[in-house]
Amino acid sequence: NAGxxxxxxxxxxxxxxxxxxxxxxxxxxxxxxxxxxxxxxGLRLIHYxxxxxxxxxxxxxxxxxxxxxxxxxxxxxxxxxxxxxxxxYFCASSYMAGFTGELFFGEGSRLTVL
Amino acid sequence: AQSVTxxxxxxxxFEEAPVELRCNYSSSVSVYLFWYVQYPNQGLQLLxxxxxxxxxxxxxNGFEAEFNKSQTSFHLRKPSVHISDTAEYFCAVRAYSxxxxxxxxxxxxxxxxxxx
Numbered sequence: 001n002a003g004x005x006x007x008x009x010x011x012x013x014x015x016x017x018x019x020x021x022x023x024x025x026x027x028x029x030x031x032x033x034x035x036x037x038x039x040x041x042g043l044r045l046i047h048y049x050x051x052x053x054x055x056x057x058x059x060x061x062x063x064x065x066x067x068x069x070x071x072x073x074x075x076x077x078x079x080x081x082x083x084x085x086x087x088x089y090f091c092a093s094s095y096m097a098g099f100t101g102e103l104f105f106g107e108g109s110r111l112t113v114l
Numbered sequence: 115a116q117s118v119t120x121x122x123x124x125x126x127x128f129e130e131a132p133v134e135l136r137c138n139y140s141s142s143v144s145v146y147l148f149w150y151v152q153y154p155n156q157g158l159q160l161l162x163x164x165x166x167x168x169x170x171x172x173x174x175n176g177f178e179a180e181f182n183k184s185q186t187s188f189h190l191r192k193p194s195v196h197i198s199d200t201a202e203y204f205c206a207v208r209a210y211s212x213x214x215x216x217x218x219x220x221x222x223x224x225x226x227x228x229x230x
Contacts, residue, residue, distance in 0.1 A: 105157030
């Protein structure tokens with residue numbers, strides 16, 4: 001039972017480089033989201049999707065792009081990495097957008113931007 | 115917009131002692147509240163949730179929380195903690211984000227350290 005799988009687990013980038021954080025879930029969840037976690041800041045929502053072809057911005061979307069071509073996958077793209085994007089990124093999914101259930105989290109991707 | 119405030123960033127407690135982690139939420143007509151736990155180097159997992167009904171909610175690992183509408187609080191409690199409870203705990207509220215969809219808004223977290 002894989003659940004939510006994130007790759008890579010660790011990544012070091014130089015300022016200005018681009019990269020994609022991958023997220024896949026095998027639970028047929030409609031809702032998928034990306035959060036970033038920074039010390040003392042809790043988790044902040046970057047982007048989310050309520051189904052294939054539908055995405056929307058969260059609290060901190062600047063510098064990030066997402067797309068949702070399939071139910072299973074929800075990649076997060078950093079267009080031009082900046083040191084301020086150094087963080088731990090979590091992908092989370094839920095079977096419905098109403099959240100009467102729960103969010104299922106991946107194990108996180110730790111990104112360092114030099 | 116809905117929000118939650120966790121009143122303590124760090125809580126040290128001795129093993130087998132009781133603990134309370136405090137959470138206050140912004141008022142709304144209806145509110146769904148959650149507590150999540152994050153063990154070191156892991157993702158978050160649901161501890162318990164309040165949707166409606168009984169104001170005392172029981173979760174996993176012996177934790178419980180009480181929804182108090184008049185105080186706009188949702189404090190997490192455990193009568194006797196173990197070393198394995200050392201983790202960061204996040205309070206969260208469901209917020210309406212438009213077009214019939216919702217999102218979870220998290221507090222800044224409380225680090226619980228259990229001292230042997």
